[in-house]
Amino acid sequence: MNRKERVVSLGLLMNITLAAGKFAAGFFSNSVGLIADAIHSSSDIVASIALLIGVKLSNKKSKAFPFGMYKLENLIELFTSFAIFFAGYEILRKVLFEKNPYDLKHIFVAISVELCAILVTFLFSSYEMRIGKAEESPGLIADAQHVRSDMLSSFVIVLGLGASFFKIYYADKVAAVIVAVLIFKAGYEVAMDAIRVLLDASLDYHTLDNAKEIVLSFPMVKQVKDISGRNSGSYKFIDIVVELKTRDLEKAHKIVSEMEKAIKKKIPHVDSVMIHYEPAEKKDFVVALPLSNFNEISNEFGSSEYFYIATFENGKLIKAETIKNPFSRVEKGKGIKTAEFLAKNGIDLIVLKEDIKSPGPRYVFDDYGIQVLVNKNISMSNFADIILSWAGKDDEEK
Numbered sequence: 039m040n041r042k043e044r045v046v047s048l049g050l051l052m053n054i055t056l057a058a059g060k061f062a063a064g065f066f067s068n069s070v071g072l073i074a075d076a077i078h079s080s081s082d083i084v085a086s087i088a089l090l091i092g093v094k095l096s097n098k099k100s101k102a103f104p105f106g107m108y109k110l111e112n113l114i115e116l117f118t119s120f121a122i123f124f125a126g127y128e129i130l131r132k133v134l135f136e137k138n139p140y141d142l143k144h145i146f147v148a149i150s151v152e153l154c155a156i157l158v159t160f161l162f163s164s165y166e167m168r169i170g171k172a173e174e175s176p177g178l179i180a181d182a183q184h185v186r187s188d189m190l191s192s193f194v195i196v197l198g199l200g201a202s203f204f205k206i207y208y209a210d211k212v213a214a215v216i217v218a219v220l221i222f223k224a225g226y227e228v229a230m231d232a233i234r235v236l237l238d239a240s241l242d243y244h245t246l247d248n249a250k251e252i253v254l255s256f257p258m259v260k261q262v263k264d265i266s267g268r269n270s271g272s273y274k275f276i277d278i279v280v281e282l283k284t285r286d287l288e289k290a291h292k293i294v295s296e297m298e299k300a301i302k303k304k305i306p307h308v309d310s311v312m313i314h315y316e317p318a319e320k321k322d323f324v325v326a327l328p329l330s331n332f333n334e335i336s337n338e339f340g341s342s343e344y345f346y347i348a349t350f351e352n353g354k355l356i357k358a359e360t361i362k363n364p365f366s367r368v369e370k371g372k373g374i375k376t377a378e379f380l381a382k383n384g385i386d387l388i389v390l391k392e393d394i395k396s397p398g399p400r401y402v403f404d405d406y407g408i409q410v411l412v413n414k415n416i417s418m419s420n421f422a423d424i425i426l427s428w429a430g431k432d433d434e435e436k
């Protein structure tokens with residue numbers, strides 16, 4: 039028996055005890071309110087049995103159910119709501135159509151039983167809520183909320199019984215009607231939650247934002263084009279479309295499986311992540327050119343004093359600025375540091391007159407998906423044309 043099954047079994051035992059105790063005290067004291075509460079506890083027995091079946095079966099995957107039977111848990115939630123509605127109806131019928139005289143007796147006994155029930159319900163619902171949250175089980179969380187709202191009905195019954203000390207005998211019946219209304223409300227909430235998941239409503243935005251952030255933390259990702267997800271029982275299914283700064287299938291595949299692992303590690307209870315990837319379109323990109331002074335293209339890379347940063351959008355140069363290279367005079371590893379500096383500035387392409395001699399910067403460019411274009415004849419007047427003709431070509435031609 040796992041943790042979930044243990045909680046639910048305990049809940050079943052509790053509800054049987056509560057129903058028995060409340061029926062006995064209800065008939066003993068002639069309180070319609072207590073009997074109403076007992077009817078409710080009986081419907082809770084049905085709910086507990088359904089929940090137990092749900093948590094036992096929903097983790098099974100088979101050939102016929104390759105995605106698991108996770109939604110069984112939500113289907114059972116829906117059936118539970120029917121049991122709750124029925125309890126509400128039974129109570130109203132009892133109060134409105136059965137004529138019983140106001141002859142409450144043994145009120146102290148009735149109140150004591152109800153107070154014990156409140157204490158037991160409180161302890162159990164706190165425990166169930168804690169386990170439900172840890173397991174991210176909608177079935178357990180819904181049940182814990184329900185049990186907690188049951189406490190409110192029990193309070194109302196106690197008030198109704200207490201009022202009879204002041205000779206307000208109808209208070210017991212009023213309490214029963216209030217209990218019925220609370221029951222209908224709880225049933226409605228449980229039903230709505232179940233229907234949402236059964237009809238594949240979206241995952242909560244917090245989880246989706248989290249997943250998006252994880253994906254964007256990969257430097258090869260140009261953008262997240264689409265992200266969606268759904269719940270199924272206690273589990274989450276996420277679909278993502280990303281634009282990657284590479285056309286290398288093997289590389290893309292490797293990055294995507296790392297993303298999948300990262301998401302499953304950081305977001306609990308993810309059953310599967312589907313990531314579709316496409317290469318980034320070369321219409322919008324940022325280019326860097328090394329400069330030796332403010333307007334002369336440098337033959338060097340790491341020791342260049344400045345970089346000219348040009349932003350192209352839809353094949354047009356829309357923004358250009360010159361930034362100082364903070365690493366041009368560093369003693370060791372200036373090539374790698376400069377490459378990382380450019381990567382952090384969101385560069386997609388670096389244009390050089392001569393290829394870089396040391397391999398270090400190349401590795402950085404590879405990691406961040408930055409492409410390198412070497413052209414001896416590049417100058418400040420022709421670079422835009424050279425870059426646009428590069429962008430217009432397919433990869434095979436380069």
Ligand SMILES: [Zn+2]
Nearest residue numbers: 078082184188
């Ligand atoms: Zn209940």
